[in-house]
Structure formats: structure tokens, C-alpha cells
Amino acid sequence: MVTSPTISLIDDGAARLDLRARRELKYVFAHYDVAALRSVLRQVCRPIVHAGPVSTVRSVYFDDRSLSACRANLDGIGLRHKTRLRWYDLARPSDRFFLEVKWRMHRLTGKHRLELASGAPLPDLSFIDLHDAVRRSLNGSLDPTWPLHTEPVVLVEYRREHFALHDGSARLTLDYDLRFCGLLGCGRYHRRFGESLPGVALIEHKAAADQRCRLPGALGRLCARADRFSKYVAGCQRLGYIRHC
Numbered sequence: 001m002v003t004s005p006t007i008s009l010i011d012d013g014a015a016r017l018d019l020r021a022r023r024e025l026k027y028v029f030a031h032y033d034v035a036a037l038r039s040v041l042r043q044v045c046r047p048i049v050h051a052g053p054v055s056t057v058r059s060v061y062f063d064d065r066s067l068s069a070c071r072a073n074l075d076g077i078g079l080r081h082k083t084r085l086r087w088y089d090l091a092r093p094s095d096r097f098f099l100e101v102k103w104r105m106h107r108l109t110g111k112h113r114l115e116l117a118s119g120a121p122l123p124d125l126s127f128i129d130l131h132d133a134v135r136r137s138l139n140g141s142l143d144p145t146w147p148l149h150t151e152p153v154v155l156v157e158y159r160r161e162h163f164a165l166h167d168g169s170a171r172l173t174l175d176y177d178l179r180f181c182g183l184l185g186c187g188r189y190h191r192r193f194g195e196s197l198p199g200v201a202l203i204e205h206k207a208a209a210d211q212r213c214r215l216p217g218a219l220g221r222l223c224a225r226a227d228r229f230s231k232y233v234a235g236c237q238r239l240g241y242i243r244h245c
Contacts, residue, residue: 011115027224045163154235155181180235195238
């Protein structure tokens with residue numbers, strides 16, 4: 001058992017200029033055919049392939065015991081942030097993962113993204129030891145006025161497809177098959193899913209901070225409205241951690 005893990009900072013994310021600040025809109029589709037959404041996206045976008053045409057994204061979201069980050073989102077607070085650990089395509093996280101602090105300042109959003117490596121796979125570490133080791137490894141890499149939330153709350157899993165507009169002005173993602181695993185009060189990582197959002201798909205539109213952010217062309221004909229949807233908040237609600245408003 002690893003009691004004093006060592007965390008190494010692999011990449012401080014400085015090269016990802018697109019993450020520093022951007023405009024982001026989300027469009028939620030309930031009981032909508034994912035294949036139809038994909039077809040419309042391909043009319044105005046080119047697919048972006050990473051490890052494969054479809055990525056599986058998994059994130060552990062952290063908060064405090066009062067779920068302050070969740071409540072700030074529900075209350076529409078203009079200045080807020082949330083903390084998560086994220087990895088891709090592996091059902092069980094390995095010894096490499098990303099620490100992300102995503103912030104919002106009214107209409108602008110961005111995230112600090114650090115790639116980390118540990119001396120053991122994440123499931124072998126307690127969340128307390130992991131947090132302490134991450135703190136020791138940061139060396140001022142994150143804004144010190146943003147304390148990292150320490151309470152594990154929800155594991156969110158979903159499938160994601162990546163696209164870019166043909167003119168290069170924005171990126172879009174198509175997310176679906178959302179599932180949630182409750183971690184509140186758990187000392188270690190586990191993956192026993194309790195709730196899902198069947199039939200719900202999400203298109204996220206991400207543009208530079210100085211550009212107008214809206215669905216173009218054929219996508220605009222979907223009659224979708226921008227929504228403040230948060231996968232973390234949806235997980236808290238589905239798991240019964242917080243009441244629906």
C-alpha cells in the first residue's frame with residue numbers, strides 16, 4: 001500500500017493557449033438521435049481523431065462538504081471554479097492523469113491543466129494522500145488564490161467526439177452516454193456507477209475569447225438554445241446529493 005506517494009509534474013499546460021480563455025456555449029438535446037447530430041455536425045465541421053474516432057472521458061470532481069462549487073453553478077455565480085482529475089479511454093486510471101481547475105468569469109471560461117504522474121496508479125492511492133502529494137508537486141503552477149477542493153464527489157463518464165469548423169474559427173464536441181458514480185465520503189477511487197442520463201446528448205461550442213460564439217449554418221437549424229448545463233451538477237442531482245431546482 002502506498003502511503004506517501006510522489007507526484008511529478010509532467011506538463012504545466014503552458015503550450016495550450018486555447019485553454020487560457022475562451023467562450024463556451026453548451027446545447028443540450030434530450031431524446032435526440034446521436035447519429036443525426038453527428039451527421040449535422042459533419043456538414044459544417046471536420047472530425048478530429050485523437051486515440052480513436054470516439055474518446056471516453058472520465059473525471060473525478062472535487063468540492064467541499066457543502067458542495068459550494070455545485071451550488072455556485074446552480075446559483076449562476078459569475079466568478080467560480082471547479083477542480084477535477086481527468087483521464088481518457090482507460091476504464092481504470094493509470095499513473096498518468098490530468099489535474100484541471102476550470103474557471104469562469106462571467107462570459108469567459110478557461111482552465112489550468114496540469115499533466116501529472118504518480119508512483120502508483122490512482123486507484124491505489126487514498127484521496128487524502130493524493131491531494132497532499134499533488135499540493136507538494138505544484139510549486140506555484142496554479143493560482144494560489146484558488147484553493148483546490150479536496151472532497152471527492154462524483155465520477156463522471158461519457159463518450160466524446162471532436163470536431164472543428166472548416167474555417168478553423170471554433171471547435172465543437174459531441175458528448176453522450178453520460179454516467180455518474182458517487183464518491184462522496186469515499187476514501188479511495190472506485191467505479192460502481194449508480195445513475196445515467198439516457199437519451200441526453202450535449203454539443204459544446206468553444207471559440208476564442210474575442211470571437212462570437214454561436215452554432216453556425218445547419219447546426220443553427222436544430223433550434224437548440226444555449227444552456228448552463230454542467231455534467232458535475234447533473235451528477236450531483238442524479239445521485240441525490242443536491243436537490244433539483
